[in-house]
Amino acid sequence: MKTLARLCASLLAAACVSSPALANTWPNKPVKLIVAQPAGSSPDTTARQIALKLSDVWGEQMVVENKAGANGNIGMQAVATAPADGYTVGLGVPSNMTINPFLYKMPFNPLQDLVPVAQIGSVPFALVVNPKLPVHNVKELVAYAKSLKGEMNYSSAGIGNIGHLAAELLADRGGFSMHHIPNKGDAPALQDVMAGQTQVMFVGIPAVAGHARSGRLRLIAVGGTQRLPAFPDVPTIQEAGAAFNDVVIQGWNGIVAPVGTPREVINKMAQDVAKVLDSKEVRDQITTSTGLVVKVSTPDEFNTFIRAEFTKWGKLISALNIKVQ
CATH class of the missing domain: 3.40.190.10 (Periplasmic binding protein-like II)
Structure with missing residues (x-):
């Protein structure tokens, strides 16, 4: 119900603002990027590199905030329950997007409460x-x-x-x-x-x-x-x-936003991430510091990828009855 209410509220807010206006005015204040892993971790390093470059593109600061704990669930819950206005997003990784739902009782559903924006890369x-x-x-x-x-x-x-x-x-x-x-x-x-x-x-x-x-x-x-x-x-x-054939094992990360975030904002953010990752200097910097192989994607491509990973790991965890002790 909370998700439905937030979605309706976001759609209503979006209806009051024309698409061109959204595209031209967002962002007009700092954007928070929540990382559900500790400072200094590989995902945190990637997030800070991307945030620095996006800040240059936007002329508004992207601020990285670490919210570690509960195998990433604490940080991603903060993203899922944030206002769906494009000013709070998160860094999704396999554990908190495609594995935890089958191992923990979670207060949110990553496929229902979060919207994929852009994959950054894979390892x-x-x-x-x-x-x-x-x-x-x-x-x-x-x-x-x-x-x-x-x-x-x-x-x-x-x-x-x-x-x-x-x-x-x-x-x-x-x-x-x-x-x-x-x-x-x-x-x-x-x-x-x-x-x-x-x-x-x-x-x-x-x-x-x-x-x-x-x-x-x-x-x-x-x-x-x-x-x-x-x-x-x-x-x-x-x-x-x-x-x-289906044994493809990779870590990955990418930006996700609360469900209901206006599509115009999602698209602009994805385009700007792609613009940042188009720089060989940025790609080399990310690969050298984290081992991440940069992968540019659209929101729909990232969504398809996440759902495929969700299904793969969910079936395995269920079939083998894997439980967190």
Whole structure:
């Protein structure tokens, strides 16, 4: 009911202002960008880089506000319940947009209460193993895991994160099982793999690139739809066969707004984000600092992408009965 009331109010307000007027006058005061992760995190770094450039384009400041906690739910609830006037938006990431709804009792629905504006980019995940493991590709990993009959361990940064779900998706498609060893963050989880306490892990490529080059980890596949220029000899998971066609593992982020935000504002914001990301300097800066591969999208394209991710992870979580303990 609250969502319906806010939507009606926003539509009424929008009806009182012509489209040209909105396009010409927004923004005429600072815009708040809420980041549901702590300051200094990769999403926060990306948000601040985008905010700085949008401030230049608009002549009005975009202010980044960190609201971390509850795996991102606190910050995104603040976005979902903000006035739908274009002056409060948020940075959506996989956890708070497509995974949390299946793991937590949430006070808002990201698909109903938030509107996609523009994707900023994505980070392909890497599938790494301890270098002593006798596997060099996905097919060998599947065969080896089957021979151990569920005794192989894999690390993740915690229950319900992408690394956890990615490993379960790979095991499901490969017809084998592994034992999950959750940790408190990527760094300690990677240390477990390198020490041999666990054998396998999915993690964003920036976190493991150096370890892979040094030989402390073996990078056997990447989770994107194409090979990475930095590791041209490493295949994608999809190259392992048709059973793995839907095993596309990537982190991503993008701007979302409260439902009911006038479409003219959504379109202008998306166009301005695209304008900012059109700069090679900005793209290189984002990629260098966060590992994010810049991806420009329209609001509709971003919406389609989010809903596909929502469906994929929702089906997996439900099928495997994954729960936050």
